[in-house]
Each structure stands twice: as structure tokens, then as C-alpha cells.
Amino acid sequence: MAEPDAKGSLQSMAKLLLHVCCAPDATVGLERLGDAYEVTAFFYNPNIHPEAEYELRKREFVRLCQQLGVPYRVGPYDADRWFQLTAGLEDEPEKGRRCEVCFRMRLERAAQEAKVAGCQYFAAVLTVSPHKDARRINDIGAEIGQRFGVQYVPTDLKKKDGFRRSVELSRELGLYRQNYCGCLYSLRSREEAEKRRERESTSTDPKR
Numbered sequence: 001m002a003e004p005d006a007k008g009s010l011q012s013m014a015k016l017l018l019h020v021c022c023a024p025d026a027t028v029g030l031e032r033l034g035d036a037y038e039v040t041a042f043f044y045n046p047n048i049h050p051e052a053e054y055e056l057r058k059r060e061f062v063r064l065c066q067q068l069g070v071p072y073r074v075g076p077y078d079a080d081r082w083f084q085l086t087a088g089l090e091d092e093p094e095k096g097r098r099c100e101v102c103f104r105m106r107l108e109r110a111a112q113e114a115k116v117a118g119c120q121y122f123a124a125v126l127t128v129s130p131h132k133d134a135r136r137i138n139d140i141g142a143e144i145g146q147r148f149g150v151q152y153v154p155t156d157l158k159k160k161d162g163f164r165r166s167v168e169l170s171r172e173l174g175l176y177r178q179n180y181c182g183c184l185y186s187l188r189s190r191e192e193a194e195k196r197r198e199r200e201s202t203s204t205d206p207k208r
């Protein structure tokens with residue numbers, strides 16, 4: 001992608017590799033960063049469990065990129081390595097130490113991929129989620145960027161109604177939207193919360 005300067009000649013835009021955790025979150029990231037950068041989307045999420053769910057989210061990512069004409073890359077499904085790195089952190093709550101390890105693993109790979117893809121910048125759409133601390137993600141990204149020699153672009157995509165916009169765009173594009181963050185432990189927490197809600201509604205139902 002290139003845009004004309006004041007004299008009408010073409011100037012190339014800076015290249016940015018955008019780490020994408022899922023298609024719905026990517027919608028806003030692509031919309032907001034696509035004006036300023038030549039974006040390549042990158043899917044690297046070995047945290048996603050089970051594998052069938054991983055394949056589903058990956059498929060939706062590819063479909064979105066193809067639909068919008070965005071170049072994309074897909075990393076390997078290093079699930080064993082993810083479990084090794086997060087061993088001992090199984091009981092951490094969301095936003096705890098396990099999530100930090102999980103962000104770090106994915107952003108490190110994104111920084112490496114940015115270099116391979118010839119991108120001077122990298123960023124992440126993880127910050128669109130209301131359940132994630134954008135400042136923590138941005139601190140990790142900046143530290144990794146320094147270490148790998150690629151400039152990290154901080155974002156807080158949930159701002160300016162970013163999350164609501166992602167829901168709206170996902171609906172328009174008919175994208176699959178998951179109901180848990182991604183890992184086995186977040187899936188278990190969601191299932192336990194559902195059971196708890198079911199038990200509570202049963203015990204307060206006057207017909208029973």
C-alpha cells in the first residue's frame with residue numbers, strides 16, 4: 001500500500017506486523033492501524049485449547065484477511081511449549097502471572113516474525129479486550145521490541161468504544177466469536193462459572 005505525497009508521487013508507508021489473537025479482535029486493529037501503516041496480520045496463538053478451537057479461530061482469521069485483502073502470516077501451533085512455559089501457573093486468575101507468560105511468548109514470536117517479514121514495527125490487538133490490561137501488554141511489547149530491535153507500537157484498542165466496534169464489525173462480517181479467552185484454564189473457569197450460574201438459578205427457581 002502506498003499513498004501520494006503533496007507532489008502526487010507515491011510514498012511507501014511504514015510496515016507493521018500486527019499480532020492477532022482472533023478475528024473479532026483483529027477487526028478494530030486493522031481498521032485503526034491500517035490508515036497509518038502497511039499492515040501484515042500475524043496469527044500465533046499456541047495458548048488456544050483444544051486444537052479444534054485453535055483451527056476454528058485460525059480459519060476465521062484467514063477468512064477475515066482474505067475478505068479485507070490484508071496480507072497475513074500464520075505461526076506454528078507450539079502448544080507443548082505453551083504448556084511447558086505456563087507449568088505451575090495453572091491456578092492463576094485471568095490477568096495474573098500465567099497471562100503475562102502467555103503474552104510474552106506470543107509477542108516475542110511476533111517481534112521475530114516482524115523482522116523476517118521486513119516490518120519495522122509490530123503491535124498487538126490483544127488490547128481490545130476489556131478483560132486485559134493494555135498497559136501491561138504494552139510494557140511487555142516495548143521491552144521485547146527493544147530486545148529484538150523492532151519498534152513496538154502501543155495501543156489501547158478498547159478505548160473510543162473499540163470493543164463495541166469489534167462486536168459490531170464481527171456481526172457484520174459474520175465472524176465466529178468465542179466465549180472464553182483461549183487456554184485450557186480459561187475454558188475450565190468459564191465452564192465452572194456456567195455450572196455455578198445454573199446451580200444458583202435452580203435453587204432460586206420457585207417452581208422447583
Ligand code: SF4
Nearest residue numbers: 099102181182183186
Ligand atoms: S487466560 Fe488468556 S491470556 Fe491468560 S493464559 Fe489463558 S489464554 Fe493466555
